[in-house]
Each structure stands twice: as C-alpha cells, then as structure tokens.
Amino acid sequence: MTGTVPLARRITGHRLFWPAVVLAGLLLLNLALTDGFFSVEIKDGHLYGSLVDIARFGAPLILVALGMTLVIATGGIDLSVGSVVAISGALACLSISGLEDQNSVTGVLTAVGLALGLALVLGAWNGMLVAVAGIQPIVATLILMVAGRGLAQLITDGQIITINSAPYKLIGGGYWLTLPFGVLIAALLLALTAFLTRRLALGLLIEAVGGNAEAGRLSGVNARGLLITVYAFCALCAGIAGLMISSNVSSADGNNAGLWIELDAILAVVIGGTALTGGRFSLGGTILGALIIQTLTTTIYTIGVPPETTLLFKALVVTVVCLLQSPAFRARAFHRRRRPAATPAPADEKVEVRA
Amino acid sequence: MMAAFSPAVLARRAAVPRKYVPVLVTACLFAAMFAAGGVRYEGFVTGQVVLNVFIDNAFLLVVAVGMTFVILTGGIDLSVGSVVALSTMISASLLAGGSWPAPAVMVLVLAIGTVLGLAMGAIIHYFEIQPFIVTLAGMFLARGLCYTIGTESISITDPTFTALAQTRIDLFAEMWISPSVLIGLVVVLAAAYVLHYTRLGRNVYAVGGGEQSALLMGLPVARTKIAVYGISGFCSALGGLLLSFYMLSGYGLHAVGMELDAIAAVVIGGTLLTGGSGYLLGTVLGVLVLGLIQTIISFEGTLSSWWTKIFIGLLLFAFILLQRLISGRSK
Numbered sequence: 001m002t003g004t005v006p007l008a009r010r011i012t013g014h015r016l017f018w019p020a021v022v023l024a025g026l027l028l029l030n031l032a033l034t035d036g037f038f039s040v041e042i043k044d045g046h047l048y049g050s051l052v053d054i055a056r057f058g059a060p061l062i063l064v065a066l067g068m069t070l071v072i073a074t075g076g077i078d079l080s081v082g083s084v085v086a087i088s089g090a091l092a093c094l095s096i097s098g099l100e101d102q103n104s105v106t107g108v109l110t111a112v113g114l115a116l117g118l119a120l121v122l123g124a125w126n127g128m129l130v131a132v133a134g135i136q137p138i139v140a141t142l143i144l145m146v147a148g149r150g151l152a153q154l155i156t157d158g159q160i161i162t163i164n165s166a167p168y169k170l171i172g173g174g175y176w177l178t179l180p181f182g183v184l185i186a187a188l189l190l191a192l193t194a195f196l197t198r199r200l201a202l203g204l205l206i207e208a209v210g211g212n213a214e215a216g217r218l219s220g221v222n223a224r225g226l227l228i229t230v231y232a233f234c235a236l237c238a239g240i241a242g243l244m245i246s247s248n249v250s251s252a253d254g255n256n257a258g259l260w261i262e263l264d265a266i267l268a269v270v271i272g273g274t275a276l277t278g279g280r281f282s283l284g285g286t287i288l289g290a291l292i293i294q295t296l297t298t299t300i301y302t303i304g305v306p307p308e309t310t311l312l313f314k315a316l317v318v319t320v321v322c323l324l325q326s327p328a329f330r331a332r333a334f335h336r337r338r339r340p341a342a343t344p345a346p347a348d349e350k351v352e353v354r355a
Numbered sequence: 356m357m358a359a360f361s362p363a364v365l366a367r368r369a370a371v372p373r374k375y376v377p378v379l380v381t382a383c384l385f386a387a388m389f390a391a392g393g394v395r396y397e398g399f400v401t402g403q404v405v406l407n408v409f410i411d412n413a414f415l416l417v418v419a420v421g422m423t424f425v426i427l428t429g430g431i432d433l434s435v436g437s438v439v440a441l442s443t444m445i446s447a448s449l450l451a452g453g454s455w456p457a458p459a460v461m462v463l464v465l466a467i468g469t470v471l472g473l474a475m476g477a478i479i480h481y482f483e484i485q486p487f488i489v490t491l492a493g494m495f496l497a498r499g500l501c502y503t504i505g506t507e508s509i510s511i512t513d514p515t516f517t518a519l520a521q522t523r524i525d526l527f528a529e530m531w532i533s534p535s536v537l538i539g540l541v542v543v544l545a546a547a548y549v550l551h552y553t554r555l556g557r558n559v560y561a562v563g564g565g566e567q568s569a570l571l572m573g574l575p576v577a578r579t580k581i582a583v584y585g586i587s588g589f590c591s592a593l594g595g596l597l598l599s600f601y602m603l604s605g606y607g608l609h610a611v612g613m614e615l616d617a618i619a620a621v622v623i624g625g626t627l628l629t630g631g632s633g634y635l636l637g638t639v640l641g642v643l644v645l646g647l648i649q650t651i652i653s654f655e656g657t658l659s660s661w662w663t664k665i666f667i668g669l670l671l672f673a674f675i676l677l678q679r680l681i682s683g684r685s686k
Contacts, residue, residue, distance in 0.1 A: 079615075133679050139622045142615060143675070147668020153661035254661070263491060270488050308506060311499030318492040322484045329482040 015273045018324040019288045022317075026295045034302050046175035050298065058294030059182035060085070060172075060241035062287060064261055065268040066186075066193055067234030069286045072269050074230055075210040075278025076130055076137035081238040081265060083148025084122055085258025088115040088239035089246030090155040093163050102165040111168070116239045122148070123235025127228030145262070152254035162251040172247030182244045189237065194283055203281075206230065210278030264293050271321050292321065377625025378637040380681045384674060385644055392647070396654040402530045408646035413535035414439065414597040416642045418613065419620040420546045421590025423638045424583040426621050427550075428563045429630025430486040432584065434475065435591040436613035437497035438468050440606070442595020444501045447509035447605025450516065457515035465592045471497065472588020476581035490584075494614070501607030508606040511599060520600045535597045542593065546586075547635045559583060563630030620645055623674065644674060 011017060030050070031037045040049035064081050071078045095111035096102055122144060129140035174181045197203030208216035209223045217223055238258075246252045270276060271292055272285025296317055300310050323329045393400035409416070418435050425432045442464045449455040449463070475493045479486050511517070523531040550556035558579040561569040570576045599605060620641035626633025648670045652663055 133676060135675055135679055136622055136628050138628060139619060139675060142619055143668050143672045145615075146671065147665045150661040150664025150666075150668065154665065158659070158661060267488065267491060270485060276485050276487050308502040309499060311495045311502065313499075315492045315495035315499055318488070318495065319478075322488050322492070323478075323482060326482040326484050329484075332481075 015325075016282070016285050016288060019271055019273070019285065019292060019321065022321045022324065023288060023292050023295060026292065026299055026317075030295070030299055030302055037302075042178060046178045047180070050302075052180065054291065054294050054298055055183045056180040057298075058290055059180070059186040060244045061261065061264055061268065061294060062186045062290040063189060063237045063241040063244070064258075064265040065272075065286045065290045066190060066283065067237030068262075068265040069269050069272070069274055069281050069283060070193070070197070070206060070230045071137075071234045072266070072274055072276055073206050073210045073278060073281035074227060075213070076227070076231070077266065077276070078126060078141045078231065078234050079138060079262050080122070080126060080141040080144035080148055081234065081241075082258040082261045083145050083152060084119050084235050084238040085242035085245060085261055086152035086252075086254050086256075087122065087148055087155065088119045088242035089257050090152045090161065090252040090254050091115045091118055092168070092243055093161040093246055093252035094155055096163045096165050096168055097161050099165075102163055103167060105167050108165060108167040112171075112243060115243060116236060119235045119239025119242070120232050123232035123238075124228055126235065127231030130231065131224040131227035149254070152257070154254075156252055156254040158254070160251050160253045164250065168247050169250060170247070172244035173250075182248075185240060185244070189240070190283065190287065197283070207279055207281065211280075265290075267318065268293055271318075271325070273325065292317075374632070375634075377678070378634050378640065380678050381623060381625055381637055381640045381644070384677055384681075385640055385647065388644070388647055388651075388674070392651050392654065396651075399654060402528065404650060405643075406526075406530055406532055406536070408643055408650055409536045409539070410533050411601075411649070412642050412646040413533070413539040414594040414601060414610075415613065415616055415620065415645070416539040416639065417542050417590050417597060418594035419617045419638050419642050420542055420635065421587035421594075422614075422617040422621050423624075423626060423633065423635055424546070424550070424559060425486070425587045426618070426626055426628060427559050427630055427633055428580060428583050429566070429628075430479065430580070430583065431490065431618065431628070432472075432475075432587045432591075433487065433490040433614045434471070434493035434497055435587065435594070435617055436610045436615075437494045437501070438471060438588060438591035439595040439598055439610040439613055440501050440608070441497040442468060442592045443599040443602065443605040443609050444504050444509070444607060445605070446516070446596065446599050447511050448504050450511055450513040451509055457513050461596055464596060465589060468592020468595070469585050469589040472591070473581055473585040475588070476584030479584065480577050480580045486584075498607065504607075506607060508604050510604045516600060517603065520603055533600075535600055538593070538597060542590065543635060543639055550635055555579065555582060560631055563632070565631070616645060619671070623678070625678075 027037075034050070037050050040047055040051055042048065064085070068078060068081065092111045092115040095114055096108060099107040099111075101107065126141050126144060129135045129143070130137050133140070170176070170181050171185070172182050176184060197206065205216070205221050205226055208219065208221050209226055213223060241261075242258060245257055266276075268289035269281075269286050271289035272282055272287070274281040274285060296314060300313060305313050323333075389400065389405075418439060422432055422435060445464050445467065446460050449460045450457065455463075471493065475486075475489050478484060479489045519534050522534050524534065524537065525531050550559065558569070558574050558576075561572070561574055562576055562579050566576060569579075595610075598609060602609065621633070621638050622628060622641070623644055624633065624637025624639070624641035626637055648667055651670070652658060652666060655666070658666060
C-alpha cells in the first residue's frame with residue numbers, strides 16, 4: 001500500500017513533516033536576521049554557537065516534555081511538573097548549601113539523590129491519586145501543583161538559596177567531551193525511554209491503557225502499577241530538569257523556578273502530534289515540539305520583539321503550527337487532495353514513528 | 356466489601372438517582388466543612404460568612420458557569436483567566452480615556468469576549484485542533500493584548516463602576532450582598548435554564564456524551580461546539596467586568612491562574628472532564644468550596660504565604676479524596 005504512494009506524498013504526509021517545517025522556518029528566520037546563526041565553533045574546549053545554546057537551554061523542557069508524553073499517552077496530564085522542578089532544585093541547593101565543602105562530589109551526589117528521590121515520591125503520589133483513588137488526573141496533579149509551590153518555598157524558607165559548587169554547576173551549565181552536559185543527560189534519558197517504550201512492550205502497554213483502559217484491563221494490563229510508574233517517571237524527569245535549571249543559575253528560587261513549564265511541556269507534546277486523549281504517542285515529535293518552543297524563545301530575543309508583545313508572537317506561532325498540522329485546515333487552505341472518504345485509515349497514519 | 360455500606364449504595368437504595376450522587380456528596384462535604392470551621396473559629400457560622408464567599412467569588416462563579424458548558428461538551432477553555440484580565444484592562448483604559456460612557460464599555464467588553472470565544476470554537480471545530488491547545492493560544496493572545504495595552508495597573512474612577520462596586524444590597528438581619536452577587540445568581544439561573552430546558556442545553560449534553568452519535572442523530576454539533584466557547588467567552592468577559600467592580604482597576608496580571616480555579620470548581624462539583632455528565636449546581640458548590648477554603652485560611656490568620664499554599668493543597672486533597680470515597684467507584 002505504502003509502496004504505491006509517491007515519495008513526495010509520503011514525506012509531506014508524515015505526521016512530523018509540518019512541525020519539522022516550522023522548526024526549519026524559525027531557524028531560517030534567525031539565520032536571515034543574525035549573521036552566522038548556524039556557525040558552531042569550539043572555544044575553550046567546548047562547542048559554542050546559537051544552535052548549541054538552543055539545545056542547552058532546551059534540555060530541561062525536553063526532559064519535562066518527555067515525561068509528559070508518557071503521562072499524556074496514558075490519557076492523563078501532569079500539571080505538577082513545574083512545582084516538582086522547583087522542589088527538586090530547592091532541596092538539592094539546600095542540601096549543598098549545608099555542606100562543609102560545597103565542591104565535594106559525594107556531597108553533591110547525595111544532594112542530587114535526595115532531590116530525585118523526593119521527585120520520585122511526589123510522582124508516585126500523583127500516580128496513586130490517579131490510579132488507586134481514581135481522581136481525574138488534572139485535579140489530582142493540581143493538588144501538588146498548588147501545594148508543591150508552597151513546599152518549595154518552605155524548603156528555601158521563602159529565600160533564594162545561592163550556592164557555589166563546581167560539581168553541581170556541571171549538571172546544567174557544564175560541558176563534557178565538548179558537549180553541554182545537560183544535553184547529554186537529556187539524550188541519555190531519551191535513548192533509555194525510546195528503548196524501553198519502542199523496543200520493549202512498555203510502550204504498547206502504555207498505549208493500551210491510554211487508548212482504551214477497559215480493553216487494556218481485559219487483556220491483562222496492570223494499569224495501576226503502570227500508571228504509578230509513568231507518573232513517577234514524569235516527576236523524575238521534572239526533578240532532573242529542576243536540577244539543571246537551578247544548577248545553571250547556581251541558585252534555587254522556590255517561587256519562580258519552572259513556573260508555567262507544564263504548559264510549555266504540554267504544548268511541546270501536542271505540537272509533536274500526541275493527542276491529549278491518550279493512546280498513540282511520538283517521542284520524536286515531542287523533541288521537535290520542545291525544540292520549536294525553545295527556538296521560538298531564542299527567536300524572540302534575537303529579532304528583538306518588545307517584551308510586551310512576546311506573548312502575542314507566541315500565540316501567533318502556536319496557532320500557525322497547529323493549523324499547519326491540522327489535516328482539516330490543510331484540506332481547506334490548499335485545496336489539495338479531496339478527503340479520502342473511502343479509505344478509513346489514511347496512509348499517513350500508518351507510518352510508524354520511531355523515536 | 357466496604358462498598359456495600361458506602362453512602363452511594365445507601366443513597367441508591369433510598370431512591371436517589373445515581374447521577375445526583377456526586378452533587379449531593381459535594382453539598383454534604385461543604386456543609387461538614389462549614390460546621391468544622393464553626394467549631395474551630397469563633398464567629399464563623401454566620402450567614403454573612405457564606406454571603407462573603409459569594410461576594411468575594413462572584414466573578415469566579417460566572418467564569419465557572421461558562422467553563423461548565425465547555426467541559427460538558429468534553430472540551431476545556433484555558434483562556435478564561437486571560438480574557439478576564441483583558442476585560443479589566445479594556446474597561447479601565449477606555450474609562451480612563453474619558454470619551455467612552457460606562458454602558459458602552461460594558462457592551463464592548465462583552466462583545467470582545469464573546470467574539471474571541473466564538474473564534475476559538477470555530478477553530479476547534481472546523482480545523483479539528485484540540486481545545487486545550489487552541490485555548491492555550493487564546494490565553495497567550497489575551498494576556499499579550501493586556502500587556503500591549505499597558506503594563507501598569509490602571510485604576511477605575513468612573514461613577515457607574517464605583518457605584519456598582521460600593522452599593523450594598525441589604526437583606527434581612529443585617530446581612531448584605533453586592534450587585535455582583537445578584538448578577539452572578541442571574542447568570543447561574545439563566546445558565547441552568549439553558550442547560551436543562553432548551554435545545555441548546557440538550558445538545559451540549561449530547562455532544563459531550565458522544566460527538567459521533569450526536570452527529571449521526573442529526574444534532575447541530577458544529578453550532579453547539581462553537582456556541583459553548585462563545586458562552587464561555589461571554590462569561591469570562593462578564594467575570595472580568597465583575598472583577599473590575601471588585602478591584603476597581605485594570606491590570607494585565609489580574610486573574611493569573613484563574614482558569615485552574617474555574618476548572619477545579621467545575622470538577623469538584625462532580626462534572627466529568629470527559630463530558631456529558633454534571634450539573635450547574637455542582638459548579639456553584641465547587642466555587643463555594645474553593646471560597647470557603649480561602650475563608651478558613653483568612654480565619655486561620657497567621658499563615659505565611661507558603662503554608663497557605665500547602666494548606667490549600669491539603670484541604671483540596673482531603674475534599675477530593677472524601678468525595679471519591681463517598682461517591683464510590685463508578686463501575
């Protein structure tokens with residue numbers, strides 16, 4: 001079936017085609033406005049350039065969006081990631097600020113372990129509320145979203161904790177083998193997730209729970225355990241992102257760290273073609289979505305959009321991306337192929353997306 | 356089996372239809388919370404405390420009514436908080452200009468909110484984009500428009516607005532309400548009438564129950580879906596007007612996060628986010644519960660800002676958990 005479809009149609013029909021076009025468009029816009037936007041050079045032994053910056057500053061969002069993808073694939077949503085970002089950064093910084101020697105590697109590792117452990121507990125708590133207590137995910141995670149901000153401020157005692165620790169700085173602001181360390185962490189976690197969900201059955205089980213929970217249950221999927229795991233994983237990703245964000249600025253701000261990152265993460269997931277109703281998900285799409293959002297932020301700075309109108313600009317781009325992605329819009333706007341009424345499953349939905 | 360003795364089962368035996376159970380449970384828990392507050396704080400159990408909850412949350416009530424329509428169709432509207440802020444901003448800046456009379460400003464604000472909502476509904480329906488994302492873009496748009504109008508807070512000195520803000524409507528026994536509460540109650544009654552006694556209301560429930568089935572039954576799905584976002588936009592704009600009466604100022608940072616309060620109120624009231632099931636009375640109770648939580652916090656008095664957040668989270672958690680346990684598992 002797919003063999004008879006022309007190559008061009010197969011490319012434009014791929015569900016990641018339009019997000020990729022938007023990303024390319026944004027990057028080209030930047031290239032036109034800034035000389036040498038694409039140039040990547042090695043300075044002081046590490047990579048340096050605008051593209052590297054996009055990847056480096058985008059790494060926390062990629063991580064949060066990665067966890068969010070799995071949660072959304074189960075038909076849920078996690079509003080608490082922003083608070084978890086703040087909590088994990090706050091706990092790690094608090095623990096490091098209490099050290100005799102802030103540069104001790106074991107001390108930093110303990111702090112990181114504590115922070116991620118707490119993130120896992122918080123995620124499991126979300127999962128319990130959803131899977132065991134049966135509360136609607138948006139409300140279940142809203143509780144932690146509200147209380148978690150307070151918890152983060154409680155940890156920092158309402159102050160901004162500033163630290164001076166070289167090993168901790170590495171997580172978000174450092175480089176390893178010329179590459180930004182944060183990007184490496186994100187890539188590693190992405191590879192791990194892709195392996196677990198695409199090579200093993202885990203992805204199938206998640207899609208089963210999200211697609212049709214009842215059918216999943218009847219075919220023997222342990223939805224309860226799976227949901228708790230997925231929410232815990234999402235919080236873990238948010239926790240790591242929180243470490244990166246606080247490490248990058250060497251301080252923890254319980255009030256503003258990760259504020260509204262949940263909306264950006266959900267946006268990234270949806271731009272990447274995963275439906276909020278659950279079921280099929282695309283890790284590659286999420287990465288594209290997160291990169292689009294980060295590039296958009298960079299673009300806003302490079303082309304000098306006045307701060308008052310940044311939100312208008314963002315609204316415009318989000319609308320354009322979503323319209324381009326909507327088959328209904330493309331059919332109306334471009335008057336191309338009439339809608340294939342006879343074929344229940346259009347060819348583009350059969351393309352398997354591998355992360 | 357605990358479930359056999361749960362009030363949900365008892366309620367069914369006592370011939371209360373199952374569909375009313377979530378609303379009833381919310382009502383009982385609200386009463387229990389009120390009583391607990393009365394035990395803990397002196398001067399808590401008075402009629403005026405309840406009326407104050409209405410006075411302080413009239414705008415949220417109106418916004419949540421609009422949200423109920425959207426959620427009943429299985430959609431969601433994240434733009435409401437920003438539209439509220441935009442409405443306060445437009446009213447304040449036009450009134451400050453001096454050339455616009457207050458009634459014209461109100462009509463214009465309501466029209467803008469409705470058109471914004473209708474536009475989002477049309478995009479959601481005709482281009483088949485998820486409501487979450489379209490209304491998120493609407494949220495950015497409205498908030499962005501606020502900042503474009505001005506980044507500073509603009510105070511309102513117009514006589515009509517200040518009169519509406521300061522009028523006290525005296526009830527019996529030294530209790531009073533504000534005109535905003537009356538407007539809020541009128542909106543609730545009108546919305547309840549529309550939902551339960553008109554074709555539009557039935558279509559809303561039908562679309563929420565199953566869009567495909569509604570379409571096959573020949574119901575006007577497109578019109579209904581676009582209409583609910585229009586209603587939500589109208590309610591947000593009206594909520595914005597009520598907030599400008601309450602605050603007597605327009606500011607781009609008003610009502611940040613109000614969409615979550617509105618969604619929480621609707622869901623606490625027993626409406627399912629998947630659509631097709633829920634009542635307006637539940638939403639009213641949901642708003643009352645959120646308002647009562649704030650009242651308890653203010654009676655508690657000495658909480659620091661972070662303990663306040665944690666406390667709100669805990670109360671919300673306790674409430675929702677009890678609600679789930681009492682109404683029992685569906686299926």
